[in-house]
Amino acid sequence: MSIKRNAHIMTLCFALTGMTVSRPCLANNLDRTADGLHQEIAEHLAAAQKLLEQVLAVKGGRTIDNTLRPANEMNMHLDTASEKASLFAQTHPDEAVRTAAEKAQQDVSKFFTDLGLNRELFEAFKSADISNADNDTRRIMEKTLRDFRLAGVDRDDATRKRIKQLQDEMVKLNQAFGKNIRESVRSIKVDSPSDLAGLPEDYIEAHAPGDDGKITITTDYPDYIPFMNYAKSDKYRLAIYREYRKRGYPKNLSVLSDLLTKRAELASLLGFDNWADYITQDKMIGSAAAIDKFVNKIAELAKAPAERDMAALIVAKRLDFPDADRILDYEKGYYEERVRSTKFDFDSQEARPYFEFSRVQQGLFDVTGRLFGVEFRPVKGMKLWHKDVTAWDIYDGDEHIGRFMLDLHTRPGKYKHAACFGYQTGIRGKRIPISVLVCNFPNPRTSSPALMEHSDVVTFFHEFGHLLHAMFSGHHDWIGISGISTEWDFVEAPSQMLEEWSWDANVLRMFAKHHETGEPIPTAMVKKMRAARDFGKGMQVRQQMFYASMSLNYHNRDPKSLDTTELMKQLTDRYAPCDYIEDTYMQCSFGHLTGYSAIYYTYMWSMVIAKDMFSEFEKTTMFDPSVAKRYRRSILEAGGAKPAAKLVEDFLGREYSFDAYGKWLRGDTPAS
Numbered sequence: 033m034s035i036k037r038n039a040h041i042m043t044l045c046f047a048l049t050g051m052t053v054s055r056p057c058l059a060n061n062l063d064r065t066a067d068g069l070h071q072e073i074a075e076h077l078a079a080a081q082k083l084l085e086q087v088l089a090v091k092g093g094r095t096i097d098n099t100l101r102p103a104n105e106m107n108m109h110l111d112t113a114s115e116k117a118s119l120f121a122q123t124h125p126d127e128a129v130r131t132a133a134e135k136a137q138q139d140v141s142k143f144f145t146d147l148g149l150n151r152e153l154f155e156a157f158k159s160a161d162i163s164n165a166d167n168d169t170r171r172i173m174e175k176t177l178r179d180f181r182l183a184g185v186d187r188d189d190a191t192r193k194r195i196k197q198l199q200d201e202m203v204k205l206n207q208a209f210g211k212n213i214r215e216s217v218r219s220i221k222v223d224s225p226s227d228l229a230g231l232p233e234d235y236i237e238a239h240a241p242g243d244d245g246k247i248t249i250t251t252d253y254p255d256y257i258p259f260m261n262y263a264k265s266d267k268y269r270l271a272i273y274r275e276y277r278k279r280g281y282p283k284n285l286s287v288l289s290d291l292l293t294k295r296a297e298l299a300s301l302l303g304f305d306n307w308a309d310y311i312t313q314d315k316m317i318g319s320a321a322a323i324d325k326f327v328n329k330i331a332e333l334a335k336a337p338a339e340r341d342m343a344a345l346i347v348a349k350r351l352d353f354p355d356a357d358r359i360l361d362y363e364k365g366y367y368e369e370r371v372r373s374t375k376f377d378f379d380s381q382e383a384r385p386y387f388e389f390s391r392v393q394q395g396l397f398d399v400t401g402r403l404f405g406v407e408f409r410p411v412k413g414m415k416l417w418h419k420d421v422t423a424w425d426i427y428d429g430d431e432h433i434g435r436f437m438l439d440l441h442t443r444p445g446k447y448k449h450a451a452c453f454g455y456q457t458g459i460r461g462k463r464i465p466i467s468v469l470v471c472n473f474p475n476p477r478t479s480s481p482a483l484m485e486h487s488d489v490v491t492f493f494h495e496f497g498h499l500l501h502a503m504f505s506g507h508h509d510w511i512g513i514s515g516i517s518t519e520w521d522f523v524e525a526p527s528q529m530l531e532e533w534s535w536d537a538n539v540l541r542m543f544a545k546h547h548e549t550g551e552p553i554p555t556a557m558v559k560k561m562r563a564a565r566d567f568g569k570g571m572q573v574r575q576q577m578f579y580a581s582m583s584l585n586y587h588n589r590d591p592k593s594l595d596t597t598e599l600m601k602q603l604t605d606r607y608a609p610c611d612y613i614e615d616t617y618m619q620c621s622f623g624h625l626t627g628y629s630a631i632y633y634t635y636m637w638s639m640v641i642a643k644d645m646f647s648e649f650e651k652t653t654m655f656d657p658s659v660a661k662r663y664r665r666s667i668l669e670a671g672g673a674k675p676a677a678k679l680v681e682d683f684l685g686r687e688y689s690f691d692a693y694g695k696w697l698r699g700d701t702p703a704s
């Protein structure tokens with residue numbers, strides 16, 4: 033899939049929020065107890081508070097040295113506290129640590145809210161003399177003052193007090209929404225192994241009947257996704273589909289409603305018509321109306337391709353149901369898979385023997401190492417939070433660029449999607465960037481061989497694209513410029529672009545070797561995979577525009593009279609490729625409504641730019657060192673030093689355009 037709904041980066045909304053230091057940053061113990069984490073976060077917050085007081089106490093003229101630098105140190109503490117709290121809340125195997133981390137997130141978030149509303153600090157920044165400063169310093173000043181204003185610092189006391197309350201309440205609601213989804217693992221029971229017909233053998237083996245003779249299928253991805261794609265049983269696919277779309281229901285109906293109400297009030301206090309207008313102020317896109325225009329433009333571009341896809345699915349369905357005249361949502365994955373295997377003579381199971389986990393990981397290192405001229409070395413002797421987690425250093429020659437941890441396998445209580453988490457943002461001369469990749473791939477420790485789907489491989493490349501962005505960009509002086517601190521609607525572009533390497537036959541043949549025979553994946557198979565990928569993209573893009581429209585339309589109106597289920601149904605009719613299925617409530621498990629709120633469009637927006645950037649590599653080769661170097665310098669290393677549109681222009685030598693994306697969607701991309 034080129035569109036990954038389940039993959040995203042954890043970013044922070046407020047630029048001041050990004051930063052850290054202090055502790056020996058390469059300490060070998062990265063595991064935490066609940067008490068240890070609590071204490072560590074408290075120490076960071078105390079240190080940040082002390083630095084804040086130091087900045088405010090300055091007498092006389094304000095300078096970069098007496099104001100911006102200590103504020104940056106403060107931000108470094110807050111960055112570390114915030115990143116660790118977020119990571120451990122989602123990944124730590126001990127529930128007590130996860131709970132402590134959630135509490136810590138609230139504390140850190142409260143600190144940020146107070147900072148954003150701190151009038152004295154705002155005045156201190158405003159009066160600092162940056163007349164002789166370099167570009168990065170001017171930019172961090174500009175971003176900081178903008179973020180202060182967006183936080184409401186220039187509002188009266190009563191308004192600022194209310195803003196604080198709202199921010200605190202929103203953090204809790206966001207957490208409750210996520211927790212309700214995470215903890216809502218639903219399931220169905222099927223009667224016997226024969227009800228698993230169509231599923232891969234290893235799946236059937238892993239799902240033995242229980243004491244009651246029945247087999248449990250849960251809504252967790254490793255259970256759910258193969259079931260939806262391969263299980264012949266129409267009845268059970270519908271049953272698990274309903275359960276999947278009831279995750280978080282009914283609890284999250286009221287949580288969501290409360291959240292939308294608070295967001296609307298906050299936007300109104302800050303002088304905006306609605307939350308969507310407010311949240312787009314610091315994005316490339318700029319306004320709610322521009323999102324609406326973008327969504328409709330893309331949905332229109334995808335209309336004819338989606339109709340073609342749907343017609344092909346109906347033909348496939350008629351082999352089972354001769355009178356069929358439409359495809360229901362719970363049938364989509366299954367018939368897409370059927371069309372792929374008949375029309376394109378491709379069954380995604382055929383490719384799995386070539387994607388043994390350990391080889392894929394090494395392949396990813398080899399490919400990106402060659403592309404960007406870097407090397408990955410394992411870090412020994414680290415105490416990590418789970419035995420499946422590994423630690424790595426990235427080097428460019430002798431230069432130690434950064435460190436990362438890979439936490440790639442499913443376990444109870446762990447984050448269920450794929451994402452790149454921060455651990456600490458790098459700061460030039462002070463600390464290296466550290467990030468953590470969190471995914472849910474087959475585990476070589478528990479299944480041998482651990483065979484991945486090609487879609488997992490694509491996810492791995494995607495998330496690694498975020499990780500490399502964090503590694504290369506984490507070498508500026510200021511938190512808020514260093515690391516992945518570009519506009520949010522640009523952050524997916526580098527990761528989406530890196531996906532292209534996981535679709536190229538020559539690249540795949542470097543590492544995708546049959547786990548038994550060692551034969552590289554046949555070029556003809558990759559060709560079929562690409563054709564199969566391209567099938568269905570019209571419908572996928574429409575589906576994405578449905579999500580984007582939901583995200584926008586929940587936030588561009590008065591929430592008082594808003595029935596989220598009703599609006600979701602209407603938007604399904606307008607944008608989604610398949611009809612709404614009664615008694616489902618996907619908004620209750622649409623986790624991106626917390627992190628992304630109104631701006632789910634960002635995924636497709638980034639993709640428009642990713643396709644455009646990739647066209648530079650298509651002109652020569654996938655490993656052209658001069659293009660890769662220019663890309664690394666202009667885009668990745670630049671971090672947030674310039675507006676994203678300017679970074680892209682630096683790389684392309686022109687403004688970005690929709691042309692490459694349009695070609696891709698119509699299907700006239702060059703075959704390779």
Ligand SMILES: [Zn+2]
Binds near residue numbers: 039041494498524
């Ligand atoms: Zn992503």
